[in-house]
Amino acid sequence: MTDMRRDAGGQEPVATGEPHPKEATLHQRILGEIEGRILSGEWPPGHRIPFEVDLAALYGCSRMTVNKVMTRLADAGLIERRKKSGSFVIQPQAQSAVLDIHDIADEVASLNLTHSHSVVSRERRRAGAEDMRRLDLPKSSAVIDVVSLHRAGARPFCLEERIISLANVPDAAQADFAATTAGAWMLNQVPWSMAEHRIRAVGAGPREAGLLGIESGAACLIVERRTWSNAGPLTHVRFTYPGDRHGLIARFTPSGQALS
Amino acid sequence: MTDMRRDAGGQEPVATGEPHPKEATLHQRILGEIEGRILSGEWPPGHRIPFEVDLAALYGCSRMTVNKVMTRLADAGLIERRKKSGSFVIQPQAQSAVLDIHDIADEVASLNLTHSHSVVSRERRRAGAEDMRRLDLPKSSAVIDVVSLHRAGARPFCLEERIISLANVPDAAQADFAATTAGAWMLNQVPWSMAEHRIRAVGAGPREAGLLGIESGAACLIVERRTWSNAGPLTHVRFTYPGDRHGLIARFTPSGQALS
DNA sequence: TTCACTATTATGTATATACATGTTCATGTC
DNA sequence: GACATGAACATGTATATACATAATAGTGAA
Structure with a gap:
């Protein structure tokens, strides 16, 4: 291994099966x-x-x-x-070092309230048109659909509506999300390479209002997150927060990351 | 400059006046x-x-x-x-490479609408208690307070309420923000080291509803941004978007930054 | 068996060197 | 004066080397 210099020709290192295109350096x-x-x-x-x-x-x-x-x-x-x-x-961190949308249990704990959650519904089904909009899934592939209600103390804190692609997260078929929340389970289970958040405000519909115990039409913050791994789409989740709660906080530097 | 090795003693490089503590390496x-x-x-x-x-x-x-x-x-x-x-x-980029809250003119342009804005009010005044909450300013320091309304085509797009610390951005005293928006002006003017966003949903109050042409109580997305340089606080701005518009989008990788 | 000491190991930081790659600038020719 | 040519320059990538540092593994004495 002494003195390699610019060989280029010679035995290509062959680091197992790589789908990567040839890169510059x-x-x-x-x-x-x-x-x-x-x-x-x-x-x-x-x-x-x-x-x-x-x-x-x-x-x-x-x-x-x-x-x-x-x-x-x-x-x-x-x-x-x-x-x-x-x-x-490394063990996957909080959802992101930058946008501070962490695990809901943490979020609630930081308010000095005990967190609890219950699964409103959970089903395994085939992806329909609506799911293809939420996550770019192959048509009629299998998904897990979970709706959970998170509570801070006794009050409803937020509503979580999630679909998980079984093609890319097969273990989700076994999980019932009663003990650990779907979010925490995903966090510890699946490495991801990209996430996209969409944040908006809407008036609560009758269903959300009922579950969250607020008035229909009250302002709610909607956070939707789509997550991918290199293998494809993993999950889409929509959180609905009543607007009278604290909002989200994101901190960052011009480069989008802390240096030093 | 040949062979330096571990000298430590010797003439300290003295790179002008640094307030930095001694660092490891x-x-x-x-x-x-x-x-x-x-x-x-x-x-x-x-x-x-x-x-x-x-x-x-x-x-x-x-x-x-x-x-x-x-x-x-x-x-x-x-x-x-x-x-x-x-x-x-480098020239300061968009507000952030990560959280996609760009200049409002760009935001509107991406919807294929022409952007216009008008200054609702602009005054120079001393910071009060409310301003100290918005931005951690020294008591009764001078600030510029600007309120602008942004339009996409003919319709109101969002309301911008901003205070600027004159101590750290003295040039703001001369700017009237009629030609360039306050956001664009700040972006080209002042380097910043940290920003914090707070995002929440509220029902529109009568004043916002009137300016934005929506019904009182309609869901609005509030984005508040506080920005600091190393010298101290620069600006606090609150954007109020009607909830029926598209929301914000943020994309990122686990590390908070794209590699490769 | 336990504790102290030492050797080994893998990373951490820094150096000197070599050559590649684009730009810019100066030079000389037509 | 316009234009091609090449030298000078600053960064880009990679190498071999040296020694520091921290953690583990192993060894021997009490």
């Missing part, structure tokens, strides 16, 4: 492949990433090159590095 | 100082950062060390690097 290629394995779930949270020297050998490059990639992944919060032990895929 | 120290100069506005958008070799000489380190810092700053979107020319502080 080695750095980017290594970064992309490791990122892909993490975000697709091939390397689940807690998995130990090969040692730097081994990756260097695999890609036929120096440890410094691999080290820089690992440093970036650590900065980005995808891996955790421990001396002597190695580098590990 | 040289890397972090350089990163922090440059970031500070950018975020404080000492190095405004467009400013050319010293060449890597010069910074290396200044800090008494190798170019590689500086290069890594610059690479991070570029990844974070704070600087732009051009070969032969050097590295430059």
Whole structure:
């Protein structure tokens, strides 16, 4: 492994089956492949990433090159590095470091109230036209549909309406979401690579009003989240918060991430 | 500059007057100082950062060390690097790469409608208790208070209520915000280091309803943004969107930032 | 068996070096 | 004066090397 220089020709490192297109630099290629394995779930949270020297050998490059990639992944919060032990895929954090929409139990706990939830309905069914709008699912694929009501103390706190793609989250078929909320379950279960939030205000319809114990037409904050992994769509969830509750808070820097 | 090794003693690089505490590594120290100069506005958008070799000489380190810092700053979107020319502080982007709350003119334009706005009121006054709640201002410091109505085509689009701290944005005293909106003016004028958004839903009060041409009590989305620079608070703005309009959209990755 | 000490291991930081890649600028020719 | 050519320059990527640091594993003495 002494002196590699610009070989290009030679045995291509062949890092198992990669669907990645050829990328400009080695750095980017290594970064992309490791990122892909993490975000697709091939390397689940807690998995130990090969040692730097081994990756260097695999890609036929120096440890410094691999080290820089690992440093970036650590900065980005995808891996955790421990001396002597190695580098590990990190446990999925809160929903996002940036937009502070965390697990509802936390949200309620921060108000010093005890959280409870009940499953209003849960069914397994085939995706219809409405579901295809909510999440870009293949037509009539199997989904789990769960509606839960979250309470802070005794009062209703928010309504959660969720569909989960069974194609990409098969374990959801077994979960009944009575003990852990669907949100917490997803958080600990499935790695994701992209999320999209849509936030709007609407007047409560009669159904929501009834469940939440508010007047029909009262202003509500709607937060819809669609989540994907590299394999495809995972889940769509709609939270309905009565408007007289505290809102959402998001903090960030110009670059969208804290440095230093 | 040949072979520096671990000197520690010797002439401290003395990179002008820094209020920074001593940081762990040289890397972090350089990163922090440059970031500070950018975020404080000492190095405004467009400013050319010293060449890597010069910074290396200044800090008494190798170019590689500086290069890594610059690479991070570029990844974070704070600087732009051009070969032969050097590295430059970037023009402030949209309000955020992550949370897609852009300039209102853009927002309206994306709906294929022409944007117009009018200043409902503008005054210079001393901060009261309410302003201290909105923005953590020193008591009775001078602020500019502007209320504008934005229109998409002929219809009211949203209401903007803003206060600007004159202590930290003195140029605001001269601006009347008739030609450019207050948002666009701030965006091009002032570098910021932190922003906090608060999002909630409320029923429209009679004043908002009148200005926006909606019914009193109709659901509205309220987006409040507080922005700081390193020097202190800059501005607080509250946008009120009628709830029957499209909402906000935010997209992101687990780490809060796109890699690769 | 327990505790202290040491060796090993994997990451963390920094260096010097080499060459590639685009830009800009100056130069010389037509 | 217009234009092609090439030198100079600043960044971009990668290498080999060195030593620091933290955590683990192993060894030996009380």
